[in-house]
Amino acid sequence: MSKYKALIGLEMHCEISETNTKVFSSAENSYKDIPNSNIRPVDMAFPGTLPVVNKEAVKMALKASMILNCKQPEYMYFERKNYYYPDLPKGYQITQETKPAPVGIYGSLEYECKGEKKIAVINNLHLEEDAASTDHYSSYSTIDYNRAGVPLLELVTEPCFHSADEAVSFLETMRSIYQYAGISEADSRKGQIRCDVNVSIMDDSLDESDMNNWGTKIEIKNVNSFGGVRDAINYEIDRQTELKENGEYDKMEQQTRRWDEDSLSTIYMRSKVDAIDYKYFVEPNIPKYKISKEWLEEIRKDIPELASERKEKYIEKYGLSDYDATIIVKDKKVSDYYEEVIKLGGNPKKASNWLTSVILGHLNKYDIGINEIYLTPKMLFDIMNMVETGKISSKQSKDVLYKCLSDEKEPQVIVDELGLKQVGDEDTIRPLVIEILDAHLDLIEEYRKGRNVFDFFVGQVMKATRGQANPSLTAKIIKEEIDKR
Ligand code: ADP
Ligand code: MG
Numbered sequence: 001m002s003k004y005k006a007l008i009g010l011e012m013h014c015e016i017s018e019t020n021t022k023v024f025s026s027a028e029n030s031y032k033d034i035p036n037s038n039i040r041p042v043d044m045a046f047p048g049t050l051p052v053v054n055k056e057a058v059k060m061a062l063k064a065s066m067i068l069n070c071k072q073p074e075y076m077y078f079e080r081k082n083y084y085y086p087d088l089p090k091g092y093q094i095t096q097e098t099k100p101a102p103v104g105i106y107g108s109l110e111y112e113c114k115g116e117k118k119i120a121v122i123n124n125l126h127l128e129e130d131a132a133s134t135d136h137y138s139s140y141s142t143i144d145y146n147r148a149g150v151p152l153l154e155l156v157t158e159p160c161f162h163s164a165d166e167a168v169s170f171l172e173t174m175r176s177i178y179q180y181a182g183i184s185e186a187d188s189r190k191g192q193i194r195c196d197v198n199v200s201i202m203d204d205s206l207d208e209s210d211m212n213n214w215g216t217k218i219e220i221k222n223v224n225s226f227g228g229v230r231d232a233i234n235y236e237i238d239r240q241t242e243l244k245e246n247g248e249y250d251k252m253e254q255q256t257r258r259w260d261e262d263s264l265s266t267i268y269m270r271s272k273v274d275a276i277d278y279k280y281f282v283e284p285n286i287p288k289y290k291i292s293k294e295w296l297e298e299i300r301k302d303i304p305e306l307a308s309e310r311k312e313k314y315i316e317k318y319g320l321s322d323y324d325a326t327i328i329v330k331d332k333k334v335s336d337y338y339e340e341v342i343k344l345g346g347n348p349k350k351a352s353n354w355l356t357s358v359i360l361g362h363l364n365k366y367d368i369g370i371n372e373i374y375l376t377p378k379m380l381f382d383i384m385n386m387v388e389t390g391k392i393s394s395k396q397s398k399d400v401l402y403k404c405l406s407d408e409k410e411p412q413v414i415v416d417e418l419g420l421k422q423v424g425d426e427d428t429i430r431p432l433v434i435e436i437l438d439a440h441l442d443l444i445e446e447y448r449k450g451r452n453v454f455d456f457f458v459g460q461v462m463k464a465t466r467g468q469a470n471p472s473l474t475a476k477i478i479k480e481e482i483d484k485r
Contacts, residue, residue: 004202008233009156009158013153014174017183019054022054023150024094045090060181064103078127079280086143094128099124104125111173120157133191159198167197167233173307177306180306194222196222198217199233199236199237200217216253218266221257254273344381374405390470433474
């Protein structure tokens with residue numbers, strides 16, 4: 001047992017990707033390939049321009065606030081966070097920092113870590129605008145303002161996590177919530193999720209509910225992947241433990257570090273002691289407005305079934321294992337695909353087997369999403385149905401599915417092309433069985449003496465039908481014909 005325990009608090013930024021336009025302008029909310037092609041004068045802070053609040057973005061932010069069991073504010077308003085940086089043309093960011101401005105205040109969320117239920121404590125959730133993006137080259141830098149003004153949700157937790165596993169499980173839960181609630185694709189590969197991680201350690205014997213016992217927190221800025229979050233936390237816990245052992249921990253000042261992917265270490269950036277004062281004040285260009293109870297109710301009704309609810313349904317109603325249900329709900333698109341197959345009438349357990357054993361393997365192998373494959377839910381259902389009705393054997397169905405994925409042809413076309421069919425009817429199989437038995441009378445004697453030649457007979461029928469006979473029906477007929485003799 002370690003002598004110390006870690007306290008970890010997260011600040012998770014997630015771009016809202018599902019609105020049509022930016023949070024304060026009518027520019028499209030999407031990154032265009034061509035830099036600086038997706039901007040309006042207000043995104044560039046041209047004189048005389050004014051922000052207009054995107055109602056959809058506020059709605060999505062309030063929806064997230066409700067899912068996080070936060071308190072919603074009575075009035076909606078924004079604040080200015082003043083600082084200068086080239087990616088911020090106005091010289092300030094429109095955000096919501098000081099309470100009670102944020103769309104969500106004090107909440108909690110249940111999440112699962114390694115099969116155990118845990119509670120994350122939320123300090124606040126606020127809506128703000130993203131900054132432009134910068135690229136640095138050897139002798140110059142470029143700025144792309146396409147990202148300036150993209151709606152951004154920032155979630156701040158209390159220091160309620162004790163390990164990298166807990167922090168990452170929570171982040172995964174949040175990503176799934178954003179996806180299921182139709183708020184964001186929440187794709188970290190697209191830079192839509194960025195996290196700041198705060199880490200401190202304290203003696204294991206001390207009471208963590210007393211803030212006075214907390215150690216000096218170290219903030220690690222802009223970690224861009226969940227793997228990075230995990231590594232940065234583990235690295236930082238080890239580093240701080242070493243400082244404790246050397247007696248240097250208590251002398252350490254609050255500081256901001258960054259996670260360096262190359263050296264796999266956190267690197268000192270600046271001390272928090274001389275942190276800039278952002279001089280927050282209420283954004284005067286956006287009037288305060290009251291959020292009506294009716295509107296909140298409307299938004300609440302619009303919250304769809306989330307991953308945790310779907311998972312419960314898959315286990316309770318469809319009889320899936322916890323493991324399979326977890327795998328399917330992990331990616332909303334996979335879960336939507338699964339629901340589609342079931343809606344068409346597919347057997348839930350069989351559809352789950354297809355997904356978890358074959359299709360997800362294919363997606364992993366080629367690193368693609370389920371929407372990128374040729375096989376639609378309807379096609380999977382058709383293949384399952386062909387097996388169900390005895391048209392093809394289950395062994396053949398795998399070949400059909402793989403060929404459908406590789407050749408991009410409809411299942412029925414593949415079945416026709418390969419001349420696949422399962423000889424399912426007794427009238428075809430029985431005469432074949434009689435013929436084969438007649439030719440091997442000696443083996444029937446052996447069989448009666450206890451030698452296992454049954455598989456041999458089944459094999460002979462399979463050979464005669466080029467693998468198209470239904471195996472269980474064949475076995476049944478062989479048994480009957482031997483017993484008759
Ligand atoms: P700041 O004023 O530096 O932004 P806050 O009190 O607003 O600090 O907290 C920012 C983040 O730091 C939150 O996620 C919070 O949970 C986390 N945090 C605060 N104290 C600690 C601590 N002792 N250890 C780990 N995380 C902490
Ligand atoms: Mg912020």
